[in-house]
Amino acid sequence: MTTQHIKTDDVKPVSENHVKIFDTTLRDGEQAPGFSMSTDAKLIVARTLSDLNVDIIEAGFAAASPGDAAAIRTIASEIEGPTIGSLARLNKNDIDAAAHAIEPAQQKRIHTFIGTSPLHRDAKLKMSKEEILKVISEIVAYASSACDDIEFSPEDAIRTEREFLLEAVEAAIEAGATTINIPDTVGYTTPEEITDLFRFLKENAKGADRAIFSVHCHDDLGMAVANSLAAVRGGARQIECAINGIGERAGNCSMEEAVMALATRRDFFNVSTQIDTTKIFAASTTLARVTHNPIPRNKAIVGKNAFAHEAGIHQHGVLANKRTYEIMDAEAVGMPSNSIVLGKHSGKHAVAARVKALGFNVSKQKIEDIFPAFKRLADTCREVTDADLVRIVTGNAETDGRIGPWRMRKTELHVNFEDETRPHARITMEHDNGERQSVTHEGEGPIDAAFAAVCAIADVPGHIHTLDLNHVAAEGIVRAEAVIEVEGKFYSGKSEEVDIADAAVASFVAAVNQAAAIRAGVSAEQERAAS
Known part of the structure; x- marks a missing residue:
């Protein structure tokens, strides 16, 4: 079986077998506790999404705050390629805010929604079915006058009566909605149910041929990806998802999992996306970096254990x-x-x-x-x-747990924010032969300077590739893992220290030691074999 690699240059015109990828990392994803992003961080992720070649970037919720509106407008101004969208409640003020935020984009979309289930009608909105249908007709039409591309979502669609859901969908299409999104807002449905629902809507909704049907699933029962794929089997041609599956509560459908399922099992689904799959891991690690939320080891597709x-x-x-x-x-x-x-x-x-x-x-x-x-x-x-x-x-298996010839003896980090002196570090290390060396080095920051000093002492041309730091409050320690690149090869080192800076430097030294040990060991074994 050959996995499909889809590059931007290979993208074909949209067809009935094309599934659009609507990425909501910057909207629903960012709403999750612990994933809030600054405008600069959002822009970094948006560029990554553009590189991935997603169809639509839902850049935020313009009416939520001035900061969110500004971030959306920045993304709309700077990102080319994908359609840029903003979420909006079904009222004119939200529509106006969304329209203004996405105005600079070459391709723009307003995504508007209103609750339709009995729980939302009675407990949250205090509105009757008739009142909701009237608002859908009026406000979707209003949004259509501001933007050609309108997406409508009947919130909590899965727990909405089928006949009323059908009426809401028909009212939105009649008013000008070009995409109908069916959200499983609380992650309640099952694959069989959602496949049947999409078939019902596509077969019975008046004007269904004038709209693309979309699916938005949450992972409360761990079925967001399965339900999204099942919706595709029922006729959905847009999946709403997020990098690493981030989102409200247990998260959204994971973009990388849905895309790779469609690519790997194209023989079964008979559809494709335009995602450049070779950029998936970079997107995943970028999001983890800007949100400071590491990827679980066992995460499908992008976790350390995935392959x-x-x-x-x-x-x-x-x-x-x-x-x-x-x-x-x-x-x-x-x-x-x-x-x-x-x-x-x-x-x-x-x-x-x-x-x-x-x-x-x-x-x-x-x-x-x-x-x-x-x-x-x-x-x-x-x-x-x-x-x-x-x-x-090399016959040294019975030595102690320390790997490599170097021991850390002293770490001094210096940074002064009140003058123009560059950050620097003084590192003292001891070799197995008893030799001690101390080096002072400058860097972009004190940790960077310390890394440079370590490399100078060990004579290993290493460059930091990744550095993971985790504070374990219960144990009062910081666990660090560094991966360094030395002449095209990668080496890793781990450490546990009380201080975060000590942990970072110690893990780097462990990685440098690994590189030094391997180089020395290979040379020694080759010499032994030659003699």
Whole structure:
């Protein structure tokens, strides 16, 4: 099976088999607690969405606040390609605010909504069915006079009586709505139900041929993606979703999961999107960075474990043919190639493959000889790193847990906001041979300066790739994990410290140590083999 890669240059005209991707990361996603974004952050994400080639970016809710309106207008002014939209309640003030915010966009959309379920009519709106239908007709028509592209959502559609939902949809189409979105506002439906509902609406709504039907699902019962895909089977040709599935409560339909399901199982769904799937991982990590919310390891498509394998049976299969346990390529979503994680479940095939990848030329007998030491170490730790493997291959498996030749001895960070002195750091490190070195280095910030000083001492040309910091309040520690790039190869290091700066620098030193240990170990083994 070949995973579909869709690049912007390959986009074909919209057809009945094209599913539009309406991204609401910057609206519904940002409404979730802990995901609020500044205008600058929103613009970064909007550029990422444009690179992904989404059809519509719902940039915010203009009437919610002046800041939201300004952010939408900034995005509308600077982002080219996707349609830029704003949410609006079904009243003239909201419509006017939305129209003004999206005005600079080359392609614009107003997305308006009103509750239609009995709960919303009685508890929230205090309106009758007749009053709601009248407002739909009047305000959708008003919105249509301000913008050619109008989307209408009957909020809480899933818990709305079918016949009344049909009337609301027909009233919106008659008033000028070009997209009808059916939201599962509280994540209540099931795949079978939503497929049937979309078929009912498309077959029975007057004017259905004049509108695109859209789906917006929440994940309260963990079925947002499944329900969205089921709606596509029922005739939906737009999916409303968010990067990493962020959104109100348990979140929205995950953009990357829905897109890759349609791409990987095109044989089943017989539809496609225009998303450049190779940009998915970059979009996911960008959102995680600007919102300071890390991606769970086990997150489908973009999590660290999505293409990682530790079980020996799985590793053997993947090494022989990765289709044995992978239904898509990691490269298809822009991730590095599949990751063989060495641990207590790993077998000899995985160990041999990793030893070879590290540059060692060893025999099958050598692998047999070192495998017991590998297993002993694997039983004592969560993951056997490359540096651990180097120690085993070179005969130093029984040393203590420290990896590499360098120890941190002193860290001094300096920054002065009251003068023009550049941030700098003084780092003191000790080598296994007893030699101590101290280096002072400048940088963009004190941590950056410390990293540069560490590299200067260790003589390792490393550059920080990612740095994850997590404060564990219950234990009073900071856990850090750094990934560095050295001459095209990646190395990682972990640390636990009380201070956040100490943790960051210590994890960087651990990564540099790993690089130094591997380089030294490979050279030593090659010399031994040559002699």
